[in-house]
Amino acid sequence: MNRYVDEIRVIARKILEEKAVDLIIGFKEGSIPMMTEPVLIRDAAETDQLYWDSFCFMNLATYLPKREGKIGIIAKGCDSRNIAVHIVENQVKREQLYIIGVPCEGMVDRRRLCSLVGDKEVREIAESDGGITVRGEGFGHTLKKADYLQDNCIRCMHRNPVLYDAMAGDLVEERKDPDPYDDVREIEAMEWDERWEFSSTLIKDCTRCYACRNACPLCYCPTCFVDESGPQWVGKSIDPTDTMIFHILRAYHCAGRCTDCGACEQACPVGIKVRFFTRRLNRDVFDLYACEAGLSIEERPPLDTYRPDDYDEFIR
Amino acid sequence: MKGDEGDFEVTLVQSPRYVDLARCIACGLCAEKCPRKVDDEYNERLDKRKAIYVKYPQAVPLKYAIDAQNCIYFQKGRCKACEKFCPSGAINFQEKEKELSLHVGSIILAPGYETFDPAIHDTYGYRGSPNIVTSLEFERILAASGPSRGKLMRPSDGREPEKIAWIQCVGSRDVHAGASPFCSAVCCTHAIKEAMVAKDHIEGPLDTAIFYIDVRTAGKDFERYYNRAKDKEGVRFIKSKIANIVERNGPGDLLIRYTDEGGKWAEEPFDMVVLYVGFSVPHELGDLARTTSVDLDPYNFPETRSFSPVQTSRRGILIAGCFHSPKDIPSSVTDASAAAAKAGALLSGTRFSLSKKKELPPEIPDTAIKGERPRSGIFVCQCGINIAGVVDVPAVAGSARSLPFVEYVDENLFSCSQDTQETITKAIKEHKLNRVVVASCSPQTHEALFQETVRNSGINKYLFEMANIRNQCSWVHADNPEAATDKAKDLVRMTTEKVALLEPLPENELEITQAALVIGGGIAEMAAAQNLSEQGYRTYLIEKSDRLGGNALNLYQTWKGEDIQKHLKALMADIKSDENIEPYLSVEIKAVEGFVGNFTTTISCDGEERKLQHGVTIIATGAQELKVDDYLYGQDWRVLSALELDRLFMEKDRRLGDVGTCVFIQCVGSRIPERPYCSRVCCTHSVVSALLLKEINPAMNVFILYRDMRTYGLRENLYREAGEKGAVFIQYDHERGVKVERVNEGLRMSFTDYALKREIQIEPDLLVLASAIVPTDGASLPRLFKVPLNEDGFFVEAHVKLRPVDFATDGVFFCGLAHSPKSIDESITQAQAAASRAVTLLAQKVIHTSGTVAMVNQLYCSSCGVCVAICPYGAPAINDETGKAEINPVLCKGCGLCVASCRSGAIHLNGFDEGQVMAMIGSI
Amino acid sequence: MDHWEPRIMAFLCAWCSYAAADLAGINRIQYPPNIRPIRVPCSARVSPKFILSAFMHGSDGVWVSG
Structure with a gap:
């Protein structure tokens, strides 16, 4: 992964110097390992701050809506799809953007690494081709990166950016995973009460901090429904009903638009697998409308449009 | 009836209903108490009603009436239970027959049709078993308001049927006494619908089989429906005219005997059989025709001409619906609008002469109530x-x-x-x-x-x-x-x-520009423009090419045998001399702004830009004949398209006299996976051409290779005539196709006969391809007017049955081939209907917006554009300056789709706002 | 739970289902009284929020008909 860093810096410096863009949205190294941070760079001299590793799990498209001027942005596959969604939804114009594409072989799930080392402090991460070394006081492991990917990356079908102006490396091979929704079906196979139990248990630790919402590039409304008070749609407590309504409605707002980038899940401080909700709807949209979010800057998401031949079997 | 066009004096007799309309509240107490039970005609006599009754639950006005023929009081002199129990004193036994005299300028006849009585042919065993029902009886059995409340059961024992057969053409396409020789046009699609609905009404599996002669799903989107029934829903289609239906293995169990497609004797048991009874003109309408002195054809349909399709032989008297010819709901509704258009033309001079204005007291100002x-x-x-x-x-x-x-x-x-x-x-x-x-x-x-x-x-x-x-x-x-x-x-x-939580809402007024724009210069568009002008409205007629006429320029005769070129010339001359019509040729549309009542269309014409102001728009961008690249088409002059053959007829080409054998291939490019629709006109067109060829040379061998002969309605008579004159109709296996090759300077074609399952070769001197009609690719125009296209590229109507010439977008209408393939008479009817619908707007002069429309709170708007994309009426738009959505109250129908779709909660629906509905939900 | 009856909130489209419910009345078709209809201008008006809100306020079932 680190092999992309030099290329990213070269491109970024060039476009800033040429004044092709006013700023670059990218990543810089975090203060501690596995916490690579987003950064906005306006000065060509600062482009050496730009960084790339297997922990760039945040979705930089989140920083685009309503931003003025020319913007350079680093984008992996899912980020680029969210950029496309933003363009379709009038949040940013294609002409405003210079997209530096990064081919992605998946982000590493830091939670799984941490639990592997017994939640001891990780002092250093080193990546080599396909491998990742985790070191801390009194331990060191070299692992196969592919075995520790984030769940969404394991199922990812669009590792290469779908939209870019320059690439910071050669395109990687896309996987032809025949069944990206096996997990959804597994849950669907459950009995109703079992499923209710499953989803209730899933969110029982939710503190309603809204980190999942804030990390999500799709959540750019001036006022979110959870903050509305007249009428109040959903209580602001952590009453299980309120919490469930929050998660269901949030998923509905993402239906047909979600790229399964996983930013929500990574942002969750208590580790709730919130993608459970969005993935169910992603699967429906995929099955019913043969559509995946963010693959086109021409077409609106399927639930935004009506065609006479749309699926309507749910009408009885 | 006395008088003439523009000045009729009509005397009507109104039977008494013995119920005061003003007092009846339709509570139904009278019917509950009425002791007399009568067969319910609305439910095809499968159920009972009372002697005091409403004809059907949706009747308008919803008021009761006494059927004096069956009322005990009228028959025996006592009872009056209804009067005793009526809470509002609405019963009036003294009411007398009334004579009404009306002074009118025009009369529209729309008396409907009657169906064939299957009891007169014992083939169908109709009287023999209660499980043999007519299509209309079956319709009532399926209906929620029907005798079994929508539960499908066998009349004989109330058991849920497992197998139902539909028999087509009962009393249609039948030259026997009592039956109609013509086709009833609607039954094929109707049977498919009933089969699909029946499957929905049954818990278990239902086996459905339709016995047919030809499947005539020629209407818009009907072929797709047929395919769905056949391929997805498992409805079986059996090509056979049945021999008879008998009871077998006990009462109620039926056996159909028939010969199958291959000519083999077969029989199959069914639990129920539905007879598709044909249409005919009711006998009593003969009197109506006599009173109105309208000429009738041999089947008692009024004589009409293709270029004035709703006009009878008597000026000022118009017709609509199945009295014109057997037809379905969309066509009947279109007819009705067309008849209104022609009547409107006659009455345009007196428009508003009988209208009155209502006076209202001043309203308490909103500000007072809001505070x-x-x-x-x-x-x-x-x-x-x-x-x-x-x-x-x-x-x-x-x-x-x-x-x-x-x-x-x-x-x-x-x-x-x-x-x-x-x-x-x-x-x-x-x-x-x-x-x-x-x-x-x-x-x-x-x-x-x-x-x-x-x-x-x-x-x-x-x-x-x-x-x-x-x-x-x-x-x-x-x-x-x-x-x-x-x-x-x-x-x-x-x-x-x-x-x-409700707030006072304003209703605004907006003036309508008193002019129309008609886009397209074909025969439909000219007919629409002509009617708009007759109704007194300035009309801009714009055409992309350098001449008017469209496809009609290439057509020889209508199916009724009228000379198309002659009528076309007359119509074009009328258009040119019409002071209300401004035609523009070689036009390109640059931009469209505005909305219903206030459109501005910028056109470029002769290198000049021009802005046209109009209140309504009729779009008719037409369609073309498909040009194929097989069958040696374009490589050999003897292989022609249908329109090219018409050209030879028009030019009286001598070569036609030398043709010994002519073959027509039907469904070239139609009814195939990439174009899964029927082009509707080609079967009739080929039959007409076959007859013309037979006229030129009666000895000519004429073969028509078809899949289903779709000479619907009265066109069936031409099909029969062609057969009688020796044209040979062969059903070919379309999946195997037809191969055409050149052998020793001659043409040789080979194909498989569908019934015989054997390959046949013909060496024709002339090969005519009945090619598909494909919509004009005018991608930008639908976008400019925000109107939708279906999967096949044809216009989508606002409501298939009830608003068949309207787009969902207000103020925009359509007609002609761009909507679906259709014949000249049908195009003209549709054009007049579109003009009629346009005038309903223009004649209002102002539009009143409703109070219950959606509004955007700009502070909450995230500019995402869902509302713009999702609104079927084109009401929301993003304001270029603010970047926020705005909703045009004139176009908004208040459906709330955008409101429910708005993630930011920025859109409010007056009268059904979030808070208001929430208050209802929360109060339970 | 022998006599338990679900409480149902129904959102009925004014154009079709609400009119049909009226028609059911005209025909005196009897049905259980545990349904509370809300007339909406179109089933499209029914936001997912309404459905969840109905459940939140104690409905056991929500019926959207249009």
Whole structure:
């Protein structure tokens, strides 16, 4: 992964110097390992701050809506799809953007690494081709990166950016995973009460901090429904009903638009697998409308449009 | 009937109904008490009604009537149960027959049709078994308001059927006495629909089989429906005219004997059989025709011509619907609009001469109400005993008193009566009420009445709500008064919670530009422009090419044998000399701005830009004949398209006389996976051409290779005639296709006969391809006007049956081939219908916007554009300057789709806003 | 739970289902009284929020008909 860093810096410096863009949205190294941070760079001299590793799990498209001027942005596959969604939804114009594409072989799930080392402090991460070394006081492991990917990356079908102006490396091979929704079906196979139990248990630790919402590039409304008070749609407590309504409605707002980038899940401080909700709807949209979010800057998401031949079997 | 076009004097006899329309509240008590049971004609005599009755539940006006023929009082001199029990004193046995005299300029005849009585042919065993029913009887059996409340069961034993057969062409396409030789046009699609609906009405699996001669799903989207039935729903289609139906293995079990496609004798058992009875003109209409002196054809349909399709032989008398020819709902509705257009042309000089203006008292200013605390008045109706007989009305009123903002509660015997309106008005004024709830019947029927009362009291009419405690409470929970009372209390509480949150809403007025734009210069477009002009409106007619006429320029004869070029020339001359019509040729549309009532279309014409202002638009971008690249087409002059053959006819080409063998191939490019629609006109066109060729040379061998011969309606007569004159019709296996090759300077074609399953070769001198009709690829035009196309590239109507020439976008209409393939007479009918619909807007002069429309709160708008994409009416748009969405109240229909779709909660729907609906939900 | 009856909130489209419910009344078709209809201008008006809100306020079932 680190092999992309030099290329990213070269491109970024060039476009800033040429004044092709006013700023670059990218990543810089975090203060501690596995916490690579987003950064906005306006000065060509600062482009050496730009960084790339297997922990760039945040979705930089989140920083685009309503931003003025020319913007350079680093984008992996899912980020680029969210950029496309933003363009379709009038949040940013294609002409405003210079997209530096990064081919992605998946982000590493830091939670799984941490639990592997017994939640001891990780002092250093080193990546080599396909491998990742985790070191801390009194331990060191070299692992196969592919075995520790984030769940969404394991199922990812669009590792290469779908939209870019320059690439910071050669395109990687896309996987032809025949069944990206096996997990959804597994849950669907459950009995109703079992499923209710499953989803209730899933969110029982939710503190309603809204980190999942804030990390999500799709959540750019001036006022979110959870903050509305007249009428109040959903209580602001952590009453299980309120919490469930929050998660269901949030998923509905993402239906047909979600790229399964996983930013929500990574942002969750208590580790709730919130993608459970969005993935169910992603699967429906995929099955019913043969559509995946963010693959086109021409077409609106399927639930935004009506065609006479749309699926309507749910009408009885 | 006396007089002439523009000045008819008509005398009508109105039978008494013995019920005072003004007093009848349609509570149904009279029918409940009436002791006399009568066969219910509406339910095809499968059920009973009473001697006092409403013809069917959706009747307008919903008022009862006494059937004197069956009424005990009228027959025996005593009873009067209805009079005794009527709570509103509406029964009047003294009512007499009335004679009405009307002075009118035009008359439209739309008396409908009757169906064939299958009992006259014992082939069908109709009288022999209750399980053999007609298509209309079956329709009633499936209907929720039918004899079995929509539960599908065998009439003989009430058992759910497992196998049902449909027999097509019972009394149609039949030259025997009593039957009709023509095709009834609608039955094929109707049978498919019934088969699919029947499957839906049954718990278990249902085997359905349709016995047909040809599957004639020639209407718009019908072929797709047929394919779905066949390929997805498993409806079986058996090509066979059956021999007979008999009872077998016990009563009610039926056996159909028939010869199958291969000519083999076969039989199959069924639980039920549905006979598709054909259409004909009712005998009593002969009198109507005599009274009106309208010429009839041999089947008693009025004579009409293709270029004036709804005009009878007598000027000023027009027709619509199945009296014209057998047809389905969309065509009938289109006919009706076309007839209205022609009548409108006759009456345009006297338009508004009988209209009156209504005077209203001044309204309390909005500002006064908005600043005030809500003061709600609740009026609970007893509706005689209709509500009070079940619901404890005093208890409901009592519970209403404790609800928030309620200042006044009253109980009424009949809230809708004239004196109660005065009571309500008085209460509003006395108690300074600013919100009103009437808990009674349904807003669907009574909202307008109470809104008027509220408005007459000086309050904005949108400060009113109804709670439906009759139709949706007392009437349907008669056996559970306690629960019904609880529900009524809940309904009143929900409504009262909502009404407090209502706000006065404005209804704005907007002037309509008194001009029309017709896009396209074909025969349909010219007919539309001509009618708009006749109705007195300035019309811009714009055409992309350098001449008017469109496809009609290439057509020889209509199916009725009229010379198309002659009529086309006359029509073009009329258009050119018409002062109301401004034609523009070689036009390109640059931009379209505005909306219903106020469009501005920028066109470029002769290198000049011009802005046309118009209130309505008719789009008719037409279609073309498909050019294929097989069958040696384009490589050999002897292989022609249908239109190219017409050209030879027009030019009286001598080569036609030398043709010894001519073959027509049907469905070239139609009814195939990439173009899964029927082009509708080609079967008739080939039959007409075959007849013309037979006229040139009676000895000529004419073969027509078809899949289903779709000479629907009266066109069937031409098919029969062609057969009689020796044209040979061969059903070919379209999946194997037809191979055409050149052998020794000659043409040789080979194909498989569908029935014989054997390969056949013909060496024709002339090969005619009945190619598909494909819509013009005018991708930008639909976008400019925000109108949708279907999967095949044809226009999508606002409502397939009820608004067949309207787009969902207000003020935009269509006609002609761009909507679907159709013949010249059908195109002209549709064009006149489009003109008629356009005039309904133009004649209003101003548009009143509704109060219940959506609005955007700009602060909340995230600019995402969902509303713009999702609105079927094109009402929302993103403002270029602010980047935020705005909703045009003129176009908004208040459906709330955008409101529910708006993630940011920026859109509000007046009258059904989030808070208002939430208050209802939360009050339970 | 022998006599348990679900409480159902119904959102009925004014154009079709609400009119059909009226028609059921005209025909005196009897049905259980545990349904509370809300008339909406179109089933499209029914936001997912309404459905969840109905459940939140104690409905056991929500019926959207249009």
